[in-house]
Amino acid sequence: MTQATNFPSATARFALPMLFAGQAQKEFFVKEAHALTDILLHACVEGEGSLPPTEPGEGECWIVGPGAGGAWSGHDGALAGYQGGNWLFIKPKTGMQVVDRAASQTLFFAKGWQRISAVPPASGGHTVDAEARSTLAKLIEALELAKLLPPSAGNI
Numbered sequence: 001m002t003q004a005t006n007f008p009s010a011t012a013r014f015a016l017p018m019l020f021a022g023q024a025q026k027e028f029f030v031k032e033a034h035a036l037t038d039i040l041l042h043a044c045v046e047g048e049g050s051l052p053p054t055e056p057g058e059g060e061c062w063i064v065g066p067g068a069g070g071a072w073s074g075h076d077g078a079l080a081g082y083q084g085g086n087w088l089f090i091k092p093k094t095g096m097q098v099v100d101r102a103a104s105q106t107l108f109f110a111k112g113w114q115r116i117s118a119v120p121p122a123s124g125g126h127t128v129d130a131e132a133r134s135t136l137a138k139l140i141e142a143l144e145l146a147k148l149l150p151p152s153a154g155n156i
Contacts, residue, residue: 011083012059012083013061014057016033017029017033018033030102033068042099043061043079043096043097043098043099044061044098044099044101045061045062045063045079045098045099045100045101046061046062046101046102047062047063047100047101047103048059048062048063048064048065048100048102048113049062049063049065049066050063050064050065050066050068050072051069051070051072052066052070052071052072052080052082052087056082057082058082058083058084059081059082059083060081060082060084061079061080061081062079062080062082063077063078063079063098063100063107063113064076064077064078064079064080064089068103070154071087075089077091077092077112077113078090078091078092079092079098090115092109093109094109094110094111095109096108096109097108097109098113099147100115103115103150104147104148104150104151105147105149105150106148107147108135108148116148116149116150117149117150118149118150118151118152119140119143119149119152120152121152140152
């Protein structure tokens with residue numbers, strides 16, 4: 001039977017085990033942390049900015065905007081995570097996805113962070129087809145729920 005493991009210290013975001021001085025079997029803790037990271041890896045950011053927040057919360061993550069300054073200077077486009085009172089920077093890779101909480105949208109990285117624009121409601125046209133508009137509205141709603149599109153201002 002497996003015995004429960006208690007960690008005296010853990011990371012803020014995913015409670016991954018941390019190493020401590022004089023710890024025995026460090027490889028066990030490192031391997032467990034890597035395994036948990038592999039399972040839990042899902043990037044979520046508070047938003048995007050060019051300056052770090054004045055009082056970031058432990059575990060907060062942000063996209064560093066263009067022309068970054070302060071502690072973020074020189075890290076344009078990177079993910080900035082606040083851990084242990086310091087900013088850690090991760091250079092994004094092509095195909096990476098993050099959920100932007102402020103925009104309520106999933107962003108994709110491909111030569112920069114890509115945001116899909118909101119779809120405007122249908123208007124005009126020679127023939128108004130209520131069934132087609134209803135179907136389009138449902139498709140847009142599904143894309144919004146999947147966070148592939150930002151929330152729209154109106155319905156079709």
